[in-house]
Amino acid sequence: MINLPIKGSGAYRVSAFRTHGYRTRRMAIDNGIPLITDIKCAKLFVEALRLVKGPPLMHPQVDCLTSHQVVRLPGLIDVHVHMREPGACHKETWTSGTLAALAGGITCVLAMPNTNPPCVGNAEFNTVNDLAESQAYCDYALYLGATANNSDKLAELAPTAAGLKMYLNETFAALKLDNVTDWIKHFNTFPRDRMIVCHAERQTLAAVIGVAAITNRPVHFCHVSNAEEIGIICEAKRNGLAVTCEVAPHHLLLTKDDVPEQLRAVKPPLGTAEDVQALWDNLKSIDCFATDHAPHTLEEKETSGPPGFPGVEVMLPLLLTEVAKKRLTMEDLIERLYTNPKRIFGLPDQPNTYVEVDLSEEWTIPTDGGFSKAKWTPFAGRKVSGRVRRVVIRGEEAFIDGQVLVKPGFGRNIRMEPTPRRTQRLPSIGGDSDAFQMEGPYKSVMRELAYRRGSGALLAPLKPISARTPAAYMPPRKTDSPPTSVPPW
Amino acid sequence: MINLPIKGSGAYRVSAFRTHGYRTRRMAIDNGIPLITDIKCAKLFVEALRLVKGPPLMHPQVDCLTSHQVVRLPGLIDVHVHMREPGACHKETWTSGTLAALAGGITCVLAMPNTNPPCVGNAEFNTVNDLAESQAYCDYALYLGATANNSDKLAELAPTAAGLKMYLNETFAALKLDNVTDWIKHFNTFPRDRMIVCHAERQTLAAVIGVAAITNRPVHFCHVSNAEEIGIICEAKRNGLAVTCEVAPHHLLLTKDDVPEQLRAVKPPLGTAEDVQALWDNLKSIDCFATDHAPHTLEEKETSGPPGFPGVEVMLPLLLTEVAKKRLTMEDLIERLYTNPKRIFGLPDQPNTYVEVDLSEEWTIPTDGGFSKAKWTPFAGRKVSGRVRRVVIRGEEAFIDGQVLVKPGFGRNIRMEPTPRRTQRLPSIGGDSDAFQMEGPYKSVMRELAYRRGSGALLAPLKPISARTPAAYMPPRKTDSPPTSVPPW
Numbered sequence: 022m023i024n025l026p027i028k029g030s031g032a033y034r035v036s037a038f039r040t041h042g043y044r045t046r047r048m049a050i051d052n053g054i055p056l057i058t059d060i061k062c063a064k065l066f067v068e069a070l071r072l073v074k075g076p077p078l079m080h081p082q083v084d085c086l087t088s089h090q091v092v093r094l095p096g097l098i099d100v101h102v103h104m105r106e107p108g109a110c111h112k113e114t115w116t117s118g119t120l121a122a123l124a125g126g127i128t129c130v131l132a133m134p135n136t137n138p139p140c141v142g143n144a145e146f147n148t149v150n151d152l153a154e155s156q157a158y159c160d161y162a163l164y165l166g167a168t169a170n171n172s173d174k175l176a177e178l179a180p181t182a183a184g185l186k187m188y189l190n191e192t193f194a195a196l197k198l199d200n201v202t203d204w205i206k207h208f209n210t211f212p213r214d215r216m217i218v219c220h221a222e223r224q225t226l227a228a229v230i231g232v233a234a235i236t237n238r239p240v241h242f243c244h245v246s247n248a249e250e251i252g253i254i255c256e257a258k259r260n261g262l263a264v265t266c267e268v269a270p271h272h273l274l275l276t277k278d279d280v281p282e283q284l285r286a287v288k289p290p291l292g293t294a295e296d297v298q299a300l301w302d303n304l305k306s307i308d309c310f311a312t313d314h315a316p317h318t319l320e321e322k323e324t325s326g327p328p329g330f331p332g333v334e335v336m337l338p339l340l341l342t343e344v345a346k347k348r349l350t351m352e353d354l355i356e357r358l359y360t361n362p363k364r365i366f367g368l369p370d371q372p373n374t375y376v377e378v379d380l381s382e383e384w385t386i387p388t389d390g391g392f393s394k395a396k397w398t399p400f401a402g403r404k405v406s407g408r409v410r411r412v413v414i415r416g417e418e419a420f421i422d423g424q425v426l427v428k429p430g431f432g433r434n435i436r437m438e439p440t441p442r443r444t445q446r447l448p449s450i451g452g453d454s455d456a457f458q459m460e461g462p463y464k465s466v467m468r469e470l471a472y473r474r475g476s477g478a479l480l481a482p483l484k485p486i487s488a489r490t491p492a493a494y495m496p497p498r499k500t501d502s503p504p505t506s507v508p509p510w
Numbered sequence: 511m512i513n514l515p516i517k518g519s520g521a522y523r524v525s526a527f528r529t530h531g532y533r534t535r536r537m538a539i540d541n542g543i544p545l546i547t548d549i550k551c552a553k554l555f556v557e558a559l560r561l562v563k564g565p566p567l568m569h570p571q572v573d574c575l576t577s578h579q580v581v582r583l584p585g586l587i588d589v590h591v592h593m594r595e596p597g598a599c600h601k602e603t604w605t606s607g608t609l610a611a612l613a614g615g616i617t618c619v620l621a622m623p624n625t626n627p628p629c630v631g632n633a634e635f636n637t638v639n640d641l642a643e644s645q646a647y648c649d650y651a652l653y654l655g656a657t658a659n660n661s662d663k664l665a666e667l668a669p670t671a672a673g674l675k676m677y678l679n680e681t682f683a684a685l686k687l688d689n690v691t692d693w694i695k696h697f698n699t700f701p702r703d704r705m706i707v708c709h710a711e712r713q714t715l716a717a718v719i720g721v722a723a724i725t726n727r728p729v730h731f732c733h734v735s736n737a738e739e740i741g742i743i744c745e746a747k748r749n750g751l752a753v754t755c756e757v758a759p760h761h762l763l764l765t766k767d768d769v770p771e772q773l774r775a776v777k778p779p780l781g782t783a784e785d786v787q788a789l790w791d792n793l794k795s796i797d798c799f800a801t802d803h804a805p806h807t808l809e810e811k812e813t814s815g816p817p818g819f820p821g822v823e824v825m826l827p828l829l830l831t832e833v834a835k836k837r838l839t840m841e842d843l844i845e846r847l848y849t850n851p852k853r854i855f856g857l858p859d860q861p862n863t864y865v866e867v868d869l870s871e872e873w874t875i876p877t878d879g880g881f882s883k884a885k886w887t888p889f890a891g892r893k894v895s896g897r898v899r900r901v902v903i904r905g906e907e908a909f910i911d912g913q914v915l916v917k918p919g920f921g922r923n924i925r926m927e928p929t930p931r932r933t934q935r936l937p938s939i940g941g942d943s944d945a946f947q948m949e950g951p952y953k954s955v956m957r958e959l960a961y962r963r964g965s966g967a968l969l970a971p972l973k974p975i976s977a978r979t980p981a982a983y984m985p986p987r988k989t990d991s992p993p994t995s996v997p998p999w
Contacts, residue, residue, distance in 0.1 A: 189713075199713075200712075200738050201712060201713055201715075201716045201738055201741070201742050202737070202738055202741040202742065202745075204716075205741070205742065205745050223689075223690060224678075224688075224690055224713065224714060224717045225713060225717070226690075226717075226720075227690045227693075227716075227717035227718075227720040227721055227724075228713045228714070228715075228716035228717040228719075228720055229716075229720070230717075230720030230721075230723060230724060231715075231716035231717055231718065231719030231720035231721075231722075231723060231742075231746075232716055232719075232720075232742075233720075233723075234719060234720060234722075234723030234746075234749075234751060235716075235719060235742070235745050235746045235749050235751060236745070236749065237749060248691075249689050249690055249691055252690070252691040252694070253690050253691065253694065253720075253721075253724070256691075256694050256724050256725070257720075257723075257724045260723075260724050260725065260726060262723060262724060
């Protein structure tokens, strides 16, 4: 076994007891498996194999076995999160929220403006951006909030913003716009290279399509949640209107009966089984998955019942589980968490940014809610297949096996030029990321998936975790060669 | 003075004491003015004038004076009335409602389907049509009502219907459609040569524009009532969307403070002064005036307060008053009560049909509510300028000076072939209507108006009625010649 300990916080963590790598090496020693943990030794070994000329004396089925299915995904984008800062740091901060995102395989979040004060003008934008800039663990951009009288000043701020958010139904915080003529004003004024996104349920959604038709511009709908809404959107798309939409995992995976009553409140509300089915039936019309990560503490939920669920940390495992169940394909997932968000919102590349997930790892979502200060999740206790192993942002290993390797403020506002202090780069680890960079994350994973599907490896039924031998973490490209063929060394 | 008594119910009413004609003739005798009341004498007199060769010996200013300004309008169309039959005959029937319309100068009404039972299928349509056919005093057509599951059968009924009515906000009776996907179904299914009209307020109106954009078909909005709605419609029209709308006189002329609280209920509600002003400011975007004639008895209004006002009998005088005040032109009025309704709803001609109104008559709207069984009006006590003198439908004098000269069932469903009993025609009176027929009602009145505007006669300030000498009723074409020129005889 060749197992090279990777660099953690400044030193090689040969003896970081909690890592899979440590446990794997320990297991090799305990079971008498030959082990190389040093890069120089490994290079010498590979050179020796090369000199052998021809296959080495080993049985691939026995000597090169992994039960892990690690794939590399592009850095995922969550176009809908609430970071609660400023105004409600007891339930989330830019630190805790972006940590949770990172742990969930999300490398860029677009944050909503219903903070306190809300992000509805220049001063508030700077306040929020300063907080984000100093704390964020992943990249981000900030939405501006529409009010009855800020259409002119928002037009100026647009270039540095994620887009414009319009609250058109009752929700948390007070940014609701009632008068349709105000909507039209914003639709006419906000620059056309930035997207307008709307919280608009049922008839309100149709009303926004009306305003989009009147003003002849595209619009994106947040958290589409029921049969009626997805039905409208399907019809609109079928007739060539420029509408896009996102669906939150909780609307795709939970009905109102699945969550205890005192925790159930969310806007839009959880639907019926028919609503959930309608979303799945019309997956083609869903452009993005987005969490609507809206943390409230458990105490708040149980007393005043504010609407919203945390979500960034568990979205990817939940959706990977649907991939495992064949309700989704991996392409579906990547389109809705990377390709489409990037296209719809005109987001720049995050160079050399990707996420490695272990498709085969089955685990149960814990009740503690992870990094978010919400400290709960409506998905607690749910068994999922797939876990985020490694997140690399702009060449930096930001997260690996539950450990965060970058500092607060590492994340950047993707709409703004990096400030000087941010141009310092840590050296990237190994040659791996450079090779990756050459073909781009999406192409890479697609090629791999295409191969795997051919061999049936990706979607093969997973063995229960207890029955498996722990194996070394292997980057996905190493598994490209068919398992029955002779390894290249 | 030549004053020829006209035929009433079968006999020349030389001594019908209540008519203006009678009073005029009496006045002539009382004041020693030469009078001819017989057609043969009049012809001899005209022949004699012809033999004189050259102007007769008279001073036109003195000898040919009228303080009446009678103009002929095309038969007016009210695209929005509720006849309450079947189901609520205590507050209106086809008899009382169409009588009120006739007295209001309306020769065709389009009746809404929220009766009891509602007009939502073939059987109900036949029920309503039988009632209408046997009672109507003016022509009519019937709207079909959309429900969640009748889109297919309505498509078949469409050719005989006025159009499709969709109730999308709370109103009187239970035809409200909540689910936008049901709206889309009707928009996709209802034949494109029939109009869909919607009760859709504020955001719901924008939602309907969305559905119209999705399904790419025109839509007409009922009773637009406030600044927000007319604002949306202006923007939609400015951007070329196929939307049309109507405004009710009560929304154009009353604010919520103008009607006592217990009578005030109407859907949509009366607006503020700003709403009223916005409607006037955007007159260009208002395609039709329509009464939304929705009678309830005074007792009902004062107890349970159902929403709705009667309106057919007073709309024209109210709007003529606005013409007198120069807030409207006569062209504005005719476009919105004849040209546009005909075009928007694809209504057939009513041949030889017109209304003569006396622009100069000032009167006060009485409290009794006229022919409608509602027996009240929110406009009671309002001073108006202009009164309907004569209504001719298909060559028949149907109404003259408050008297109804046709029988119940005279009115026809304009969307259906006349049944045999309806092909009997009474001989038309005099040569006048034939001459009129040659150039069509609209052209005739437009030519007249163009002339009058040139001379300033039409819009000249009216003298108080008490200061005027009662004068003979004169058909408008007789006043075509400039008052200062020598009359042709």
